[in-house]
Amino acid sequence: MSGTFSKIRNAYKLFKSIDFDKLSKLSQKVDLQQVMDGFSKLDDSQLKGLMKMMNSGGGKKKELPVINGDFYELHLRLSEEDRAVQLKVREFMEREIQPIVNNYWLHDDFPFEIIPKFAELDLCGVTYKGYGCPGKSFLMEGIIAMEMARVDASIATFFGVQSGLSMGSIYMCGSEAQKQEWLPGMQQMKIIGAFGLTEPEVGSGAAGGLTTTAKRTADGWVLNGQKKWIGNAPFADVTVIWAKDLDDGEVKGFLVRKDTPGFEVEKIKGKMALRIVQNGLITMKDCVVEEKDRLQDANSFKDTARVLQMTRAGVAWMAVGCARGAYENALDYTRKRKQFGKPIASFQLIQNHLVEMLSNLTAMQSLVFRLSELQDQGMLKDEHASLAKVFCSLRTRDIVSQAREVMGGNGILLDHNVARFVADAEAIYSYEGTKEINSLIVGRAITGFSAFV
Template sequence: MSGVPGLPTPTGPYLDGGLLPADFYAFEELLSDREREKIASIRDFLRTQVAPIVDGYWAKAEFPFQLVEGFAKLGLVDWADPDSSESRPSNLLAGFVAMELAHADASLATFFGVHTGLAMGTILSCGSDEQKRRWLPAMSRFEKIGAFGLTEPHGGSDVAGGLQTTARRDGDGWILDGAKRWIGNATFADLIVIWARDVETKHVLGFVVEKDTPGFTATKIENKMALRIVQNADIVLDGCRVPEANRLQNANSFKDTAEILRRTRSGVAWQAVGIMFGAYEIALQYAKEREQFGRPIGGFQLVQDLLVKMLGNATASCGMVTRLAQLQDAGVYQDEQSSLAKAYCTVRMRESVGWGREILAGNGIVLDYNIGRFVADAEAIYSYEGTREIQTLIVGRAVTGGLSAFVK
């Protein structure tokens, strides 16, 4: 080999028109010229700023804070500022952004998704006009980072019915008590959306807890084998007092929470596509350069079989999420369509990264060759924002005309 293969770059084996090798059916050409320029700027940022350092930060399980300014300069969420003249991007463009980020690194895609999709998305959907103006401008410039606190130590798939964090009205504020787990960005976030159950009405309410609020503690979860750059935290809320002004005025039941998750679930499917794209391109590059028995291993039938299966998974999944984004942009998509995409694409992703590691053989478990990071991170993407089993039950209920197989 001529050196260790890294992330594919624009100087590599791109198809005609500058498309990624994994974009075999040229889905990116569905974007407008302006949208493709935006993707090109993201791709350049990832190639020049992320690729050279990402393995080191993944190994150390640390977050590269110097990249935050770069995210801000990309202007990906300028539109969220209530005073901005920017229009909201199409769901198709948003999907390609999520895919492109995951194509480089799933942890940074997760950081971005938590900040923009979950935290900012909640404030956009559930905040009052005053709350949007108070928080979103700084968040859109990445001057304040957001987190989203829903999952609890004893509540994952059953968080809707098992939410134990409580909110008690106390004069002109609220007292929050409880615990949250797996909260991305929470160790350094400035604003954390916390979902809690009103002890009086039993309704689920949303609150924005600002860092350094007395009674709020976030402790980093150590020893993760996946998404190691993401700073997940265990959160403890012990008599945490939040003013009424920080209660999200339009978050009044778990239906509001579920609407946020419904919107972001498709983004996870796009991340799965990005991981497949990245893993395929690493494996393809390696197969062209690695020689055994006097020739590149890409010339052997069994290696080509693995490459084609990886490409088929990536292409089918990209077709699914592209059509889903078109339905979203048309305003006619259903929750179960997002669930099917999340379930299907993450299963195909898990298969594909395994085949990619197989092509790299022993080198596939060395971080320097990149594919191992994709294999490990895929395990987290496979499970978060709703397991395959839960997504399957959502789709199953829809296709059987409402016959629910959920445990009562």
């Protein structure tokens, strides 16, 4: 009798918890007599389980892992101070850049309103000492580049040109007077810089084939020639121009101020990648630059190469950031997108794509982390930076391709971000030395033979 009474009591509790208006609607969909017969066959534990399920609304929602492209937790190797900087940059990019980036990318325009906010980060010239610069490690510079490119590679490129190529040329090749004149204002982003090396007909062959010329005169130097693909050039206050001295045949650097007569910049339009970056075609016709604006410690292409070596590691970090942004956006999408009644992230083939992406990303992160350690230890060689550029830009192509693939047709929409990463990865693949040129630099180092023309 006690067992029967217990069943009745538990059944009463169960039905007491039911909304009878809903029960009336339910009776139109199911056979309640059959349901009652089923209840009568349940034992105590089964009834308790059923009550628990009903009270919880069908059970708790599955808690998914945090989306984190740093699978091997490399950030744990940072100091607390550096980790705080990393998170500060991440928060800035997600708050200030993410909401506006697709619109500016679509319209081939630059968000000038972010420059004062960018300046507040106090990160320009991140590795330089003095002149108001932070004096941080090359590792920190790389992580900053990654965090920026994780949201948008165009913004990372803008910053890289300003903080790396342009300021770096002055920091490494300028006189003390030139450093004092330019670097503090550039650090605060009150002065925007550009870096002019590539020409319409000269890219990879810049070491010996520059056609832009410099001729010493009584008034200073006269520059003639063109430069192409020069980031920030349409609005830069100063542009570093590399030109061949007609007298000694050596490459020299010049600081060309905005609005200098004979110096004209045309914005390059119709790009399919890095559309926020404002690239310029520079034309110089008898452009006169005073001797005081010649970079005093830039006397050959070897000095130009020192600047490029310093910044090439940053480009490898940008590739990592672009890949990480694509992976994290794709993972988020696959956990929300449902097909056949389930999130597509639960399907084997999708998980295989995601794991391949993460594997490449983790390898890239580990490589550039060590690369920056070598740079901080003063051990960086050209071939180290070149290997990182080759590997990371190749693998980024793979990752963004798979990220688009798991998104299906939605992968080509800017709203989901990955389409932008796919396009921008193509530019990263080519600039700061093509895959072929960087491969030959590494090949020369490991074989002892130069395969350059």
